Amino acid sequence: MKYLALILAFCASTLSAQEVPQSAAQMQLSFVPLVKQATPAVVSIYAKIITQERRTPLQSDPFFERFFREQAAPRPRVQNSLGSGVILSADGIVVSNYHVVGMATEITVVLSDRREFSAHVLLGDAEADLAILKIDAPEDLPFLPLRDSDSVEVGELALAIGNPFGVGQTVSSGIVSGLARSGVSGDTGRGYFIQTDAPINPGNSGGALIDMAGRLIGVNTSILTRSGGSNGIGFAIPADLIAAFVAQAEEGQTEFARPWAGVSGQLLDSDMAATLGLDRSGGIILSGLHQASPFRQAGLEVGDVIVEVGGEQVNTPSEMIYRMGVAGVEKQVEIRYLRGSQEHSTRVRLMPAPDLPSRDMRIMKEPHPFAGLTLVRINPAVLAELSLRLEIEGVAVSETGAGAARAGLRVGDVIQAINGVEMAHPDEVVDALSQGQRHLEMVVLRGTRRITMRFRG
Structure with missing residues (x-):
C-alpha cells in the first residue's frame, strides 16, 4: 500500500504539472500559456541593404584618377541584416530597431507560423534606435498591447x-x-x-x-x-x-519630431547641493540656456534645478529628453523646479528646435579640392542635429565630401577662422577657400578642442 500511495502521488503531480495554470500563482510555475499568447505577435526581420563598394581616395585625386579610368565602375554590394520586431496593431504596424531596418532597401517579415510578408519603414530615428514599419498584409494580424x-x-x-x-x-x-x-x-x-x-x-x-x-x-x-x-x-x-x-x-511623419530643450545641465549630487546651500540633492541643475530655449521663455534661469517634467521625477538630461519625447511636440508640460530653497512650477510648450535664422547652406563646387564640402550657419536646429554646445556660433560642417575628409575635416567641425580672418557666415568660408592661395590656415573647433589646420596648395 505504501508503494501504491507513492505511485499515485507521483502520477497526480505529473498530471498537475501538465495542466494549464489557472491562477497568477500557478503562472509563476509555467510560462506556456503566456508564450502561446505572445509569440505570434513577435516576428523575425530580414533586411537587405545595398551599398556601393568603397572607392580608393586616389580615384578622386586629379593626378591619379587617369590610372583608374580603365577599371570597372564600382559594383553594388548587398548586406543582410537580421533582427526581430513586434506587431502592435491588427493592420500590421510593427516596431523594430533602426539599426536593423533603418537603411534597408528590402524588408521581409517572417511570422512565427512561417508566413512571410514584405514591409516598409514609415518612420525611423537613428538616435532613439527605433523604426516603425508597415507590413503589406491583407489580413488581420496578431499583436501585443502596449503597457504604461x-x-x-x-x-x-x-x-x-x-x-x-x-x-x-x-x-x-x-x-x-x-x-x-x-x-x-x-x-x-x-x-x-x-x-x-x-x-x-x-x-x-x-x-x-x-x-x-x-x-x-x-x-x-x-x-x-x-x-x-x-x-x-x-x-x-x-x-x-x-x-x-x-x-x-x-500622422504621416517620416522623421521623429523631437522636442528641443535648449538647455545644458547636470545631475545635482549631494556635494554640489551642499556647496550651493541646498538641503536636497537630485534633479538637473541648469548651467546654460539658449536664447530661444522654451525653458528660458517659461522663466527658468541658470542655477535653477529641474526636479520634475510632466509629473515624473528627472535626475539626468537623458531622463528629461525622454520625458519630453514621450510628451511630444506642440504639447505643454508642467515643470517643477527649485530656485534656491523655493519650489516653483511652470508650464513649458514643447517645440522642435527652430531653424532660424536661416542656415544658408553652401556647397563647395568642382574643381575645388574641397568639392562637396557643405557648410551651414549655426542656429538651434543645427545645434541639435550636430550635437553642438549651446553657446557655439558661426559656421559648421554638415557634410565633408571626399577632399575635405581626406584633409581632416569632420562633420560637426566649426570653422572659426581662415588665414586669421574670423568666419561668421558660410559665404565667407566659401570666398576664403576660393581665393586660390598657396597656403591656407584654418582654425577649427571640434568639441572642446581648438585645432589649427595648415594646407599647402
Whole structure:
C-alpha cells in the first residue's frame, strides 16, 4: 500500500504539472500559456541593404584618377541584416530597431507560423534606435498591447522574445533589473532604458520584452558585454516612447519630431547641493540656456534645478529628453523646479528646435579640392542635429565630401577662422577657400578642442 500511495502521488503531480495554470500563482510555475499568447505577435526581420563598394581616395585625386579610368565602375554590394520586431496593431504596424531596418532597401517579415510578408519603414530615428514599419498584409494580424512603462517596477518577471543568432524564435525569462538607465547607448551618452537580466543576444534586437499579462513593456535594443554574448545586462526601449513613435507615424511623419530643450545641465549630487546651500540633492541643475530655449521663455534661469517634467521625477538630461519625447511636440508640460530653497512650477510648450535664422547652406563646387564640402550657419536646429554646445556660433560642417575628409575635416567641425580672418557666415568660408592661395590656415573647433589646420596648395 505504501508503494501504491507513492505511485499515485507521483502520477497526480505529473498530471498537475501538465495542466494549464489557472491562477497568477500557478503562472509563476509555467510560462506556456503566456508564450502561446505572445509569440505570434513577435516576428523575425530580414533586411537587405545595398551599398556601393568603397572607392580608393586616389580615384578622386586629379593626378591619379587617369590610372583608374580603365577599371570597372564600382559594383553594388548587398548586406543582410537580421533582427526581430513586434506587431502592435491588427493592420500590421510593427516596431523594430533602426539599426536593423533603418537603411534597408528590402524588408521581409517572417511570422512565427512561417508566413512571410514584405514591409516598409514609415518612420525611423537613428538616435532613439527605433523604426516603425508597415507590413503589406491583407489580413488581420496578431499583436501585443502596449503597457504604461512608468507602471513597471523592479523585480517584475519578464520574458524576452526574439530571434537570437538567427536560430529561430526563442523565449528567455528574467526580471526587470532596473529602471531609468541612461547613457548606455553607444557613445552618445543618451537614451533611457529598462534593464533586464533576461538573456538578450544578437538577433534579439527589436524583439519584445513582455510582462506576465502579455503586454509589451519594451523593445530589446542592446546589451553590455565583453564577449559579444549575454551577460545578464540587457536594455529595452520603454513602451511609452514606442507609443509616441507610433502616434507620429500614423500622422504621416517620416522623421521623429523631437522636442528641443535648449538647455545644458547636470545631475545635482549631494556635494554640489551642499556647496550651493541646498538641503536636497537630485534633479538637473541648469548651467546654460539658449536664447530661444522654451525653458528660458517659461522663466527658468541658470542655477535653477529641474526636479520634475510632466509629473515624473528627472535626475539626468537623458531622463528629461525622454520625458519630453514621450510628451511630444506642440504639447505643454508642467515643470517643477527649485530656485534656491523655493519650489516653483511652470508650464513649458514643447517645440522642435527652430531653424532660424536661416542656415544658408553652401556647397563647395568642382574643381575645388574641397568639392562637396557643405557648410551651414549655426542656429538651434543645427545645434541639435550636430550635437553642438549651446553657446557655439558661426559656421559648421554638415557634410565633408571626399577632399575635405581626406584633409581632416569632420562633420560637426566649426570653422572659426581662415588665414586669421574670423568666419561668421558660410559665404565667407566659401570666398576664403576660393581665393586660390598657396597656403591656407584654418582654425577649427571640434568639441572642446581648438585645432589649427595648415594646407599647402
